[in-house]
Every structure is written in structure tokens, then in C-alpha cells.
Amino acid sequence: MVVFDKPHALADVPMHYCPGCTHGIIHRLVAEVLDELGIEGRTIGIAPVGCSVMAYDYFNCDMIEAAHGRAPAVATGVKRADPDKHIVFTYQGDGDLASIGMAETVHAAARNENITVIFVNNAIYGMTGGQMAPTSLPGQVTQTSPYGRDVKHCGFPIRVCEMLSELEGPEYLERVTVNSVKNIRAAKKAIKKAFQNQIEGKGFSLVEVVSSCPTNWGMTPQAALQWIEEKMLPYYPLGVYKDRTAEEAQV
Amino acid sequence: MAKLTFKTDRCKGCGLCVDACPKGLLRLAADTINKKGHHPAEITDEAACVGCASCALMCPDCVIKVER
Numbered sequence: 649m650v651v652f653d654k655p656h657a658l659a660d661v662p663m664h665y666c667p668g669c670t671h672g673i674i675h676r677l678v679a680e681v682l683d684e685l686g687i688e689g690r691t692i693g694i695a696p697v698g699c700s701v702m703a704y705d706y707f708n709c710d711m712i713e714a715a716h717g718r719a720p721a722v723a724t725g726v727k728r729a730d731p732d733k734h735i736v737f738t739y740q741g742d743g744d745l746a747s748i749g750m751a752e753t754v755h756a757a758a759r760n761e762n763i764t765v766i767f768v769n770n771a772i773y774g775m776t777g778g779q780m781a782p783t784s785l786p787g788q789v790t791q792t793s794p795y796g797r798d799v800k801h802c803g804f805p806i807r808v809c810e811m812l813s814e815l816e817g818p819e820y821l822e823r824v825t826v827n828s829v830k831n832i833r834a835a836k837k838a839i840k841k842a843f844q845n846q847i848e849g850k851g852f853s854l855v856e857v858v859s860s861c862p863t864n865w866g867m868t869p870q871a872a873l874q875w876i877e878e879k880m881l882p883y884y885p886l887g888v889y890k891d892r893t894a895e896e897a898q899v
Numbered sequence: 900m901a902k903l904t905f906k907t908d909r910c911k912g913c914g915l916c917v918d919a920c921p922k923g924l925l926r927l928a929a930d931t932i933n934k935k936g937h938h939p940a941e942i943t944d945e946a947a948c949v950g951c952a953s954c955a956l957m958c959p960d961c962v963i964k965v966e967r
Contacts, residue, residue: 651901652955652965663960667937668913672959829919829953862913869913 657682657691657708664702668869670859671699673826674768674835675706678739681840682709685847691735692726694719696749698741699774714738717749720756723763735846737764742783743773746806750782753808753854760817760851764842767808770859771880778864782806785883790864805883809856813889819851821889825858825881827873834886850893858884901950901967903942910962912937916954924948 654660658679665671682688691709695701697716704711714722719738727736745753745767756763772790773779780790780797783805787796797805809821820842824835835857842853858880860872867875888894910933917925917940924947927938940962942948950967 650964650966651950652952652963654961654964658961662909662935665959667911668915669959672961673957676959676961829956832956869915870918873915 655679655683657688659706659708661705663706665699666861666863668860668862668872669699669774670770670826670857671768673832674766674857674859675700675703675739677826677832677836677839678737678766679707680836681843682707684840685843687735687843687847690733691737694723694726694736694738696738696740696744697775698744700739700741700768701775703739717744717747718752719744719749720752720761720763720765723765724756724759724761727761727763731762735764735843737766737843737846739766740768741774742767742769742771742781743776746782746808750806754812754815757812757852757854758815758817760819762846762849762851763853764846765852765854766839766842767854767856768859769808769856769884770861771805772861772864774861774864778861783808783884785879788879807884809854809889812854817852818854818890819892820845820853821856822854822891823856823858823884823886823889825876825886827858827860827876831886845893856884858886900946901948901965903945903948903954904964904966905940905942906962906964907931907939908934909960910937910939911935911960912939913959914940915957915959916940916963919953919957921951921953922947922949925954 695703955963
């Protein structure tokens, strides 16, 4: 009996990510969910700009490449073109979603667009070589903050889930991580719910995945997972930040 | 007993599977280099493996197939 194998929706090609980069795990979780829900054939994914810019090569469903940060806007168009048929997800990093694409993200959430957003937060710009991102932690050393992020000068990191949870619009917001087997299982559950919400027509669902970047953090893959636990999670606490259906059921 | 199949040439030698194994059965092969130039992961004692698939869940590159 096969206990674990590559999901069908994930293309059988080598990925360009650095050794130990958790993008590979998150790609696989999305693909597993597409398999389990049986929606690969009618799913259209929107790839971002950033490390995961070539995500269109790694999924077997249809994919579109969006301009930097504009994935939720492209997803809106695709979804509205045929809302009953298409399942639309975006896969975006923090430099894409929380920086240049913040406006698109906030407005897609405020409109409660019926799309699924997978937001990979690794607190750094990976593809361009490790510059400070809107989500870099206070004091974090990056290429453009060599003495650590000074919040007096650079401002504070943005907590996307908390910020969006203040809006009336979004249906579901959850923050998960993939630094251990237990957390990977929880992350998959959240991603599955985000797609299930879209199938049921509930609206905007965003799953923020706290991820690692061993190369640009300057650590081994193991130390990077430990750094998530010790540094990232205290600033970015895991949990469900909005689940409108559950909230309405309680009232 | 479980059976692990490694796509050795996909392995990037990150070692996340080595740490994930609750029984400590995996290691990076010190005397082998794959096509990518990494020391690939291998299992030391397949008979002791229970097939929990923790290694496969942790692997970012879907290198490991687990059967039992």
C-alpha cells in the first residue's frame, strides 16, 4: 500500500528552489488538496513574481503568470469570467503580496472575491538576493539592513492576517507554518479549507504560511526551521484570524 | 516493515528528512554524490522503518515514496 507519493497535480520535474526551502512543501500541500478535492482539471493558478515565479512549471493545472503583486487582480478576472466553473488560487510571497501587491490584496479581501490566496511569508526578498521585506522582523539582518531592521527608520513589519481581519469582507484567514511534521499536517488542513470555501462559494480565503529561507537568512535548513519557531512565530502567531461561517454559527 | 524509494537525483541534500525521522533511520550518504552534486538521503535500516512517512512529508522535493 502506498502511504506517500508525489501528488498528481504536482508536475514531475525538479524544482529550482534552494536546498531546504519550504516552498517545495507548500507546493506539494496545494497539489495534494487539488487531488483530494478532485478539482485539478478546473483549477487555474496565478503565479507571482518572486522565488515562486516559476510555479507555473510545477503544477499540472492551468497557470497564469501575473505582474508583480497583481495576482489577486488577475484572479478576480479569471474567477468572474466563469465563477461556477473555475477554481482560482494565487500563490504569492511576502514581497509580492505584502509590498507591491498590498492594494490588490486588501481590495480583493474587501470585495470578498471568491478566490483562494496562498501567502508564503519568509520575511525576506529571496529571489533578488535577500533584501528587507515588509515582513522582515525588527532587528533582522538583511542585505539592505546590515545592522538589523531599525523600526525608527524602516517602520514595523506588517501582520497581514491581523490587518485583513479588521475588514468585513474576507471569509477565512489563517496563519500556519511548515517547520515540523505536525505543523505541515495543520497547514494542509487550512489550505484544504481555503479551497473548500471557494467551492462552496463562501468567498475570500487566505492562508499565510510562515516559511523559511535558509540561503538568505544565512543558516542551515535545520537552523532556519528552528528560527521560525524562536523568532518568527512570536511575532507572527499561528491561528485562525477570521472564519465568518464559524462566527455566524456561534451567534 | 515499510519500503522507501528515493528519487536520488532529485535530492538536494538538505537533510530535513534526517531530522524528521522519529527513529533516526535516515542519513546523508557521505560516500555518494548525485547528479546535482549533493550527498543524497538514504535509509540505514529499512527493516526498522514503520512507514510513518514523516520524512516524505518534510521533504521539499518529493524525493521519497513510502509503501507499507
